Amino acid sequence: MTMTAVTTVAVGEERGTFPDRTFEVWKAAGGGSFAASIAPSENGMWWVSLESLTGSSATVRVYDVSEGATKSISVSRLYTSGEESEHVSLLEGKSYAVKFSVAGKAARAVLQEHFSGSAIQAHDPILIQADNEFTPANGVVGGQGTQTDPYRISGWYINASTADGVKIVNTNAYFVIENVLVDIGTSDWTQYYGVLLSGVANGFVAQSAFHDVYCGVAIEQSTQIGVLSSTCTQCTFAIRVSGSVDVVVANTVAYDCFGGMIAEHSSSVTFTGNAVTGCEIEGILLDSSTYCSLNGNSFTVGGTYGFGDGILLWGSEVAHYNTHDITPANTVEGRPILYVKDATDVLVENVPVGQLLVANSNNVVASQLVISNTDVAVQLAFVTSASVSQCVMEHDSVGVVAMSSAMVQVSDCVIGPTGVGVYLSSVSGAAVEDCWISSPQEEGVIVSSCNDVLLARNTIEGCQEGLTVDYTTEILISENTITNNGQGVGIAYSDYVIVSGNAVTGNGGGVYLYSCSMADVYGNVFIDNSWGQAYDDNPYANWWTYNYWSDYAGIDANGDDVGDTPYYFEVGAADYAPLISPLQVRVSVITDRHWYSAGEQVNVTMLIANTGAIEVTLAFGSSLQRYILVETFWWTVVYNSWNGISLPVLTYLTIQPGEVLSYAFSWPETADVPSQEYYLLEGIVPCGSPLVLSGLTMVGLY
Template sequence: MDSIKNSWIYGTPLGLALALGSPKRQTMVRTALLICLVAFSTSAPQNLATATVMVVSAQSSHPPILITSNADFTTANGVTGGTGTVTDPYVISGWNVTGLTGSKAHPGTYVHVEIDNTIAYFVIRNISVQGSVNGNGQAAILSGVSNGRVESSNITAYCQTPPGLFCYLGLTVQSSTNVTLSGDIINQLSAGGDTNLVLEGSTIGPFGNFAGSGDSLDVNGCQHCLISGNNIVASGNFKISGGSDVTIANNNISADTQGGSWATSLLVGGGTGIRVTGNTVMGGVGDNIDLDRVSNATVSHNKVKMTAASPYGTGTGIAILSSNNVQVSQNSVVNACCVNGIGVLVGVSFNISPTNIRIFENNVTQAHPGISLQSATNVTIYHNNLFGNTVQATDDKPGSNRWDNGYPSGGNFWSDYQGVDNCSGPRQNVCPNPDGIGDTAYTFSTGHDNYPLMKPRTSILATVMRGTDNRLYWNKLSSGTWTGWGSLSGATPSAPTICSSGSNMILVVRGLDNGIYLKIFSNDMWSSSWNSPGGATNDQPACAILDSTLYLVVRGLDSVTYANSMSLATSTWSGWANLGGQTPSAPVLVGTSSANRLDLVVRGLANGIYHKAFVNGAWTLTWDTPRGATPDIPSAVSDGRAIDVVVRGMDNGLWYNSYNFTSGSWSNWFSIGGATATAPSLAIDSSGSLHLLVTGLANGIWHISRTPAGVWGPIWDSPGGSTPDRPALVQFGADIAVLVRGTNNSVFSDILGESSWYGWTDLGETTNSPLAISSL
């Protein structure tokens, strides 16, 4: 595998060799950490989701600004500094712009600030501008620009009064690339045909006296765009039209009821690769989150409250219309307004039937109905909690959809289910042996759930460890409490591995005989016996789950990589396949359900880094490489569009690269800073932020994150404590959960919330190996 020679990854690392204590010594540790962080930075980074927009008030008056080429970045056009490079951008700052000039981008209209057709790097900072009634006056336009940033500015549309008549646009961004809007107040924003547009930490209207005057935010045809951490008042609509790879995350979104007879808090019309996650949404006059004619989309971890009915007395929390390949998961939907308020709707617009939809792990309360399928096919609904809905569910195509996930995964929790749980098995005929699933189906007027859950489903964090006696033990965090360690039987000489499908967790271990064994966790219990595909390994196996199939990759006793798969429905194995190539370390396997693909990353025998993909049901024939080298196991995760890879370089520095699914190519290696003597660990949270945890050179535990827009944080932070191993981490709801082995071999857990660490918890056991962690 190492026939292609790779140069070493090199760079100057930032030392993380801070002598911290064990996680039990929190007071001393955090005091030491505070002193160390002061040396790194005088301020902590701000979380965008809670950021307060800060606009500096000290400004001077300036006439209209019109820039139509790089040559127009002059002092006469408000430039106060910079040379237009990436490290020294032009700066336009501290102006209150008055007066109008004719727009070049929109002939026949007038504008206060306009920048067209530039590629120089620039920043507009701390300016104020308001549109004018005279001459169709817009406040600001960016057209055909690249590499621009607008921050801490107030850009306001001119609106006629009383509210509801008309507003000119505050800001237009069109046909532009690499534009960021950060920490601004913008009254009406329109964006069209842009690439790599970022809108973060801003307040978007109309609002106040301007409410009800048009769409507050209209983004059309955007490619690779991020809208994150904003306060958005959707007067009319917050509308996304077309485009691809658009993330809408961690925003507060509300519809202003002055916006007309029908105002949707968030309307996405068309497009592919849409992610709506971690938002708080309310006030839609009719719909709150509406995805219409989209494909390959996810709607997850949102809090939706229905507070305003349409003129027809109806409302919808989440609507998926005429779309395909959409996942709706882990949302909370509450109806507080409407006699006919639908919690989650899958239905039709433009005579296109929706298909291939998954709805799972949502809480739906007080709706009518809770979940409604209208002319929909191939929809799977499972692991939802339906509480107190006057009508729990409707389905006008019975038999075309599934209201459970089969056995033993189960169906949904229905608050009005009257059945009992005395038996188990696919036919519920193994008695007495309760399994957490009702013995009889839950039926409603047009459908049935064959395996109703007896208790509401809650998020579970599970860990498995190799004890000091080589035996396997497990523990789980449920409803905020660790339940205690239990034995799984069996033993292993290596660290265990867990992978999750969202409905099942599967534990895979290397046996004392080097055999490969697995157990399945479903409905709060582990399978009683071990399953084995045969074969042997001298290292930790790797696993991933795609579409009800478990995939395994192992390093064989000859150091060659081998793959196998098992149907979770039939427990049938495909048989081992030789993938070629050799590795001295455990392989890393990453599954991407939205792309239905696997990505395998390994370290070669000469420390090179290699990659192979499983797409369209088959492994690629050859290995590709980003070049570079590592003396340890790589770390890799998927964000749905690419795999992110971090390795420990040959200099112990930390290096980042990514492999894009669409282009099939690697980016370049990027030095993150820091240093480690162990393998790094990665996880992606619900908003799409990438989290990296490492063990410092003095065993301290250090964390840094990368935003969905691809920006690494300015400093490392630490939860305190120390570990001799690679930390274990995983997304847990909207948080990131971490488990480590302390320097005294005790097991500790911590959780990184929206902006801070919760603090270490001693789980009361010891281990000599890294831990395995997963969540459901």
């Protein structure tokens, strides 16, 4: 092998000769990187060790520059002396380059080069379909696959651009595949696998490397399989285990792949001591699998796009979530992953957390957590009564996921930038309140197949889609600021929807309804949504009233601040009482919590705010001045001071610009309100049209 330095815009030194070359790089005004070319004269493994470091980190990037193309094949970030970069398989006759960089004030790093030659030789793709096909022609070089010394496939470089590198199906013989390198040569993409084991028992893959293939190692309908001390870089998927039992994946690297390591529809799969960096979707995904064990796996930020990774649980049954063994020795950027299952009264507060995964538990409180650079910050599955509050989640694929759960509240959180801010699926009773959410690449909030949902007083901005709802019944969307998103609000195949008091501004699309019924959209402000302010393909089943539209061109001849002609929008829908100017008074109705058992007292705060620039006087009709509504979407009970609610008696009220008035009262849950129901609590401040100024919240009785 020969190596020569190439000129860079930064400073560094290269001392000695291969294979004991020392690289020193330091940060200067021109930058902090140093590059060298690599032209191996034999096949082997190349890496560097960090000898010393001043600063926060040193980064090692290795590129394949053969035939004029540049492909990143490895990125390692080193923090402490003694750490080694990823061991990269290099092939004789190909051209490579390495680039070193440092981070931190006055950063300087010294790195030592290493190279271990091996007798890797080119081989055609290998296909073995029966025990008697383990032959020298199929890459077998000897024994020691164990149990009476069966078969060893070793020392091969295989180009998988036209076929799977090694494919073994329907065998029971013991074998090991080791010291094998599979990539796709100069091809841009392949549909083929590095190693595919299907219907196999008693096989191992060890000390091998897979680059740029569709899947590094795929294991299908197999048992007693191991993947040990191997590397998968820039594959579509690193490791994929499907329909298999008793599989071990250990001490293996997944770097810069689309998906990391997956166990789907499998059981008793062990992931231990693996390092996952920069995978675009999940780091380790357990999909519809049971009794898996995860220990000592590390997830770090990196790769081409700087993705973070972690653990994601998925499935339709509780056993897909609560049968696993996931220890705190699994880490995200050095922070422990906390896995809680089958527990009651769980409190996780103000502690270092890489992820929080909760399954089949009751009364869960997660508060004051900072979770970043992972797949899912907080995941709740089959959980009853959970609160996630005052947390910061950033650079995660998803902030909060709740699925197949009940009575879930997310409040006062900063979520973003993320992939998806909050994802609710099959949740009965959910509230997302007072959060700031930004998801530049995906949705701010997704609500799918839920019922009894409140989204209130959130700021959702800078998302591809601000709020997406489908197949949901009874959802209240109130007092949110939804701004500068691609699509503001999209609601499909849902009914009993209230969209009230929201500011929907500067989005591509405003509020769009698709195949919805019993939707009531009122008291909102629509300003400069460029694709269209609103859309409703079922307008005769829904109501649009008392909204402000920035492009409304009608007049108000009688001065009641309501336009004399409708505001029309797609498809044949209209607001028949459009407001001439945006609402200046906002009303918020806030309860001390959302879910109460029968007989418990509901404590309510009603806030009346003047958000405008001029003084406002409200006139209250005597017949409505002390009323509160408690209603479902089907019927209403009106309460006043004669049947248990003490409300302020108001006739005229003057509010200064920026002033917020607060009124507190209580509502004893009474016998004529049945349990096991959800109710809308609506404070009425009548002035012209009382609905325009009503504040909404949700109360659940259980």
